[in-house]
Amino acid sequence: MPEPRSSKAGARGWTPARYRALLRAEGPSSMRFRTRLAILLGAVAIGLAATLFATAADAAGQLFDLYVARHPWLPLLSTPLLFALLVWLTRRFVPLARGSGIPQVIAAQQDPERATGSLVSVRTVVGKALLTLGAVLAGASVGREGPTVQIAAAVMGLSHRLFRVPLRGAVLIAGGAAGVAAAFNTPLAGLLFAIEELASAYEQRVTLLVIAAIVIAGMVAQTVQGDYVYFGLIGAHMTITSALMAVPCAGIVGGVAGGLFARLMLTMATASNPVTGWARRSPVAFAALCGLVVALLGVGTGMTWGTGYGAARAMIAGVDAPLWFGPAKFLAALATAVAGLPGGIFAPSLAVGAGVGNLLQPIFSGMPASSIVILGMVGYFAGVVRAPLTAVIILSETTASRGLMLPMFATAFIADGFSQFVCREKLYHGLSRTFAMRP
CATH class of the missing domain: 1.10.3080.10 (Clc chloride channel)
Incomplete structure (x- = not known):
């Protein structure tokens, strides 16, 4: 009985040459x-x-x-x-x-x-x-x-x-x-x-x-x-009525504060004025001055050293913190960032944002403290980096507060809009120009 035509065609198709071509295209050396x-x-x-x-x-x-x-x-x-x-x-x-x-x-x-x-x-x-x-x-x-x-x-x-x-x-x-x-x-x-x-x-x-x-x-x-949640299992939530009152405030305050941080950083990195001129002529002396600011804040408050993770974690968990923490941490983070030494601003920005939320707590005293703090973190972080979706997802994943997603999204988009009034250029993209490779 003759073999089906399609089988013959298939057999003819898989030739040694075709195997070699397949190995060249997909094999270990490809x-x-x-x-x-x-x-x-x-x-x-x-x-x-x-x-x-x-x-x-x-x-x-x-x-x-x-x-x-x-x-x-x-x-x-x-x-x-x-x-x-x-x-x-x-x-x-x-x-x-x-x-x-x-x-x-x-x-x-x-x-x-x-x-x-x-x-x-x-x-x-x-x-x-x-x-x-x-x-x-x-x-x-x-x-x-x-x-x-x-x-x-x-x-x-x-x-x-x-x-x-x-x-x-x-x-x-x-x-x-x-x-x-x-x-x-x-x-x-x-x-x-x-x-x-x-x-x-x-x-x-x-x-x-x-x-x-x-x-x-x-x-x-x-x-x-190990499988861990960065800030712990907070699971914050908020009613719609509470969100309608807290979200605009957290978005505006966080966005303006974050935009101010970005504006000051870009000014120090790219602008020309007497302060930036001295910093570029004497970078080591300027760094020492920035270090003195950080030291005075750290010794004076005992809370602004390092990333601020501990303080932020405590505020998210509902522990009372002094109202001055946010502004003090803002100055410590700014002094560190403009000094010119290596290091990121993600974690310090989250800590400053927790301080922003802590500042807003007395205004919304009847609402869950953890929710207000998290909204402050979202607003400030979105204001600094101008990446609202990233801000929301980072906070939802690091606190396991997915029940707060809609208020966080609203806060982040409001913060992004108000940050642009203070600093039109996105921080990281503005700073990337100082690293542009010349042909």
């Missing part, structure tokens, strides 16, 4: 296979690097707390000196490691291949990690999330170089977003941060790349660190 492997292993490495960096930063913070407990007045001397030393080391050895790290990743998308030797090089991110830990040991108001983004982008770039595959801007977006996801244990926030902040023109074809990197890095970090 560009497609090596690209996928570079992304997979890069994402795993990001999860491990983020976990290691987080552990080291937490240990450095605990060491500083012990130091302050034993020698409460010594930071008045040590903090300004360490600020000056860290800025000198940064400018001397790794000038591209200064600041948050997110503007560097945005700037690196102009020429990803060249950026692996500068903005996201191994030298730069190793220096970034070490100097950020030094800033934590100095009591600076810095976070580890921004540096983790730069470190993650460098890891992804390195994995592509090792497997000899082309590096695209989308890969840096994926790496940076995976860094956010691993740092906060917030995979959805990582995805939205990639869309809102890292990618100025987000392309649909990079969606799966970003999601894959975020999921893998997040799973690795969660496997090592």
